[in-house]
Amino acid sequence: MKIQLKYIFLILLLGTMFSCTDYLDKESDTELTMDMVFTDKDRMESMLAYVYSGIPDPTWGSLNRTGWGVMGDDWTPSERWQQWGWDAIPKITGNWNTATPWAGGYWGDLPKRIRTANILRANVVPIEGTTITAQEVEYIQAECRFLQAYYYSLFVNCYGVCPFQPDYIAPTNGSTEELLTGPVPYDEIIEWCDNEMLEASKILPASYTQAIKYGRVTSVMCLAARARMLLFAASPLVNGNPDYANFTDTEGTPLFNSSYDQNKWTKALEAHRLLIQEAEAAGHELYKMYNDDGSIDAFASTAWVHARTYADGNKEILFARPQNQTEFDRHISPYGAGGNGGLGMTQSVVDAFFMDNGLSPILGYENGDKTKPIINPESGYTESGFSTNDDVRNTDNWNWYDGQEKVAAKAGTFNMYVNREPRFYNAILWNERYYIWDRRNVDFYQYGKDNNYTHDAPQNGYLGLKRKHPNSDSKNGSWQYRPGIVYRLAEAYLSYCEILNEVSPGNQEILTYLNLIRERAGIPQYATSQQDGYIAVNLTDQDEMRELIRRERRVELCGEGVRYDDLRRWKEAEDVLDGDFYGMNFSGTDKSDDPSNPKAFFVRTQYQKRVYQKKYYWFPIYQDEIDKNPNLVQSPYWTESE
Template identity: 50%
Template sequence: MKNLYIRLIFLFIGLFLLSSCSDYLDKEDDVELTLDAVFESKTKTENWLASCYSRIPDPTWGYTRSLGWEILADDMSPSERWRQYGWEVIPFALGDWAVSSTWGPGYWNNLPQRIRECNILIKNIKPIPSQNLTESDVKLMIGECRFLKAYYYSLLISTYGPVPFNPDEITPVDFNLSDLQVGQTPYDEIVSWIDNELKEAEKVLPPSYTDSKYGRATSIMCKAVRARMLLFAASPLVNGNPDYAGHLSKDGKPLFSASYDANKWKIAADASKDLIISAEVAGYKLYVEMNAVTGKIDPFLSCQKLHLVEYNQGNKEVLFARPSVESKEYDRHTAPSGSGGAGGYGVTQSLVDAFFTANGLPITDPASGYVENGFSAEDGYWTNGSTKWNEVKSPGLVTVAGTYNMYCNREPRFYLAVNFDRAWYTDGANAGKDQGRKLDFFSGGKDNNHTHDAPQNGYLVRKRTDPTRDPLRDYFAPRQGILYRLGEAYLNYAEALNESDPGNADILIYVNKIRERAGVRTYTTGATDTQNIHVDSDQASIRKIIRMERRVELCTEGIRYDDLRRWKLAETVLNGPAYGMNFNGKNEAEFYKRTAYQTRVYKKAFYWFPIYLAEIEKNPNLVQSPFWAN
């Protein structure tokens, strides 16, 4: 029986072996093994560890398509008709979501399997001197598994809230069914365990890797996961939310705390500050490219290349990466159909509106200079921009003559995130050359064939796409996927500090570090001038600018959905019509008008994924997620 169990485990490992961590994780075709034999081989031990890593999400294609974090939020919008090709989350965004709905990533079942594999390794691993697996190696591998267990639990509670919790469980071969029928543990208890486990793991892990181990757990990854989790735990959704006061386990225990705890914000602020200080001491820093002409920060190259340059190439902003991801599919689906792409993955009008103007003000500010209607009379240039990021036609060009005014006079991050009609576009074949073309999103135009492979709301995503991609020649450069970066940590710290210690000078310091890199004016509580924008110092005003900055800086990175959830804004923001330009428009008069292209539905239940009805039926000790009906 034991041999059968081990054969099944290795069959499972063969299916899910992590291919993105390093070459050292090669798999051998040996499935006739006892558990002792696995951990008497360095190679097989490393293979086992590889399987433990195999459920780390893909932060390019995974967040956007499989997990659906950006589809469920209000940044990115795929062609609705892609649902016929297995895009399971598209119906969720439209309100078609039930306890029987399938969801490919399947965290409820898959993550506990990885956690159990971590526990098996922790229990059985040992040094193998003859194969150069040292005591130090064993200590590191155990630390990695402790990190992975805590990380996977953080994903579980972010998705489902309270979950069954037995962090050291190893299911025996002769288990009784009742051993597996475990109810949920309160949310805060699991947060406390994850917090402590990450602090213990970081004690034995190095702060970084630059060799073949890049992508494996580090002390900085422990701190990054901890800081993001604690920010979520301090937020209104789970910090004294009265909506969950009656959400009890089967034995009558409250699964969420009904009491607001202001100290949770201080704990979150301290965790983010600890992450920032430790990371900077270890050599991490915001990614910045300097402009050779002006000698100042180049906002275009800085904000574009931070998503393309890898850690060992000088991008020290990356705190936690998956070394190899499905970037090809992300690049293909965001590329215009006129250049061989699938051409249907766009951004929303609300994201277009969220970007600041060139003078750093929101478009709603009368002093921003924003003009929505009409067309530009001449080409537009960013005077302090890059001479390299968009060399087509002319250095520094951001808009060509005849561009809809809505897209003119905007900040650098806008031009790096949004492909709009008449944006100057260069495909891979022409990258770096003085040639290209204007995008044509009119119905029947080069980039809108009016099928499912066309921008249903008049926009395509540009952010995190590779400018050298060439779908016509099937060329897509591989790259890493970034799960955590220092820029987010700065904004996490500013938010938690504003809630725990309003008026603290660090708040604007760290928000301004992000804005300075982006090439827009920074904030001050003093007078507005050519370099600074006045903002009132009260907590509500600072909260507003922090949230606006998060929306722009972190857009399309898988963070917006959790922000809307934890702020308890999802049922407001994600309900009602979603707007873009008119997909059916064949000319300027028809295309350039705000048009509702779909109606979003977000119910109170949707803050948490439901537990599959089949799981509820199998386990009488489970309670369904809040406001979901079995």
């Protein structure tokens, strides 16, 4: 018997699907009944693929599509790339409003995935003679359960609140009252998502043995997404923020709880503790490579963690999107070596990395002036002059960017880039650094080989390297597969440290997990007393530890799309993302650090002015949606003129 045709339009969407894994790469039909879909393995799996297709691409998509990577203070693309769909660019300069298009498309796309997941959960059945067994049906239902919650968590992370009908499948002939619903309070949505993710994790396996299932939802993936969501919900932006005390729905119901709730931190702590426990029990661990002497090769470890797959031994991955995106590597490769050459990293990222001795080089800026860094005299950092010797390190597996084994920076390097920690050398491509695929130093001087003085050049004197596959050869157009890592164990450890410091200041576990990150990074660890090879810290000083944890998080997770949410949830975006951004001198032609020489390249130079207002913490709802639905309310502060 045919099912009502009101659902068929969903199946027609299958033509826009992507393939989560090889088995999901199916064709759609044009005239289908629900019976035909759920008794046919290929069609049912195509529907499942459509549900999965809403998971944002954590590498290229966070830059070019959702913009989360660009809207923080890590990545900096050429502004003229806006004409090729980089619609995050006008947002960082404050040039957007309630009618501005956004390629992320959460408002229009996520509800479709949620609804399709709901239909799939309600109708999927075992298919005799196929791999769709009763066990597989249970897994598919749990996967859809998680994905519904995950998409709602993305929705509220973007808009703050949204219409919320998790178990309701709106018919195409539904009444206006059924379809035009208003927003639901933030905490109510988070509580539902929390429960759904946790319950799905109890059904799904921690991993799959079949390679064809790579990218399918696991119990660990559920717990990772849940933990990240609860950390955001516990943070100052949405936990006791008085700015939203008067933000209500059309009937006057408050949409954010403006009273601080310490229990939110406790709940986030328990979620992270469970995540770490279950992840480690399933064999997840920080990815490490070793030197011949048995020591950790920090240079190789922090490069390959972003390139190796789970099947290749990278057990640090907790949540991955399997699709490869070679455009990312192309955009961070120099123009003269076959790349697009305009995706750089900001000076503030360069400043953030530690020195090889584990100390921060820069403690702040005089009166907020980024051209006047406050240098930490104990760090050994200087940004004047050029090195006279090679910067030699202990690494047996890493020589991709130096051109000579064990050399992190050759003699003649601007001293700003010398004696920095290993992670720095896997994140930043500076002027005159050796580029192994072209067997030469990069040339970012004005009209140099890698600076044609257009949009396809490093606008602030740097290109990024973070997440680039070490074997992607831009010169010969050989781009290697790299997993799209959404969440890795290092983030869980750092988040756990942050939450412990809020819930249980002085807890020794803070140093335990913080030091796991620093050990892999190849820099001295922290201790509560003066010890050889360690850095003494005051564990009981909550403010000091909060700063140390945030610094470590900035460095370890830079360029991974996490920073923007961190600045938002800490309520620091208004300060950090508003104002002048700096780099080296894009117009420089001289190898000089003389600030009185306008042609000196190695001088802190303002290249962009960014704008961040209080309203930007949440995306605006498109005005035409507000016009169509009288029950909606515009995101906070977007109705005010500034």
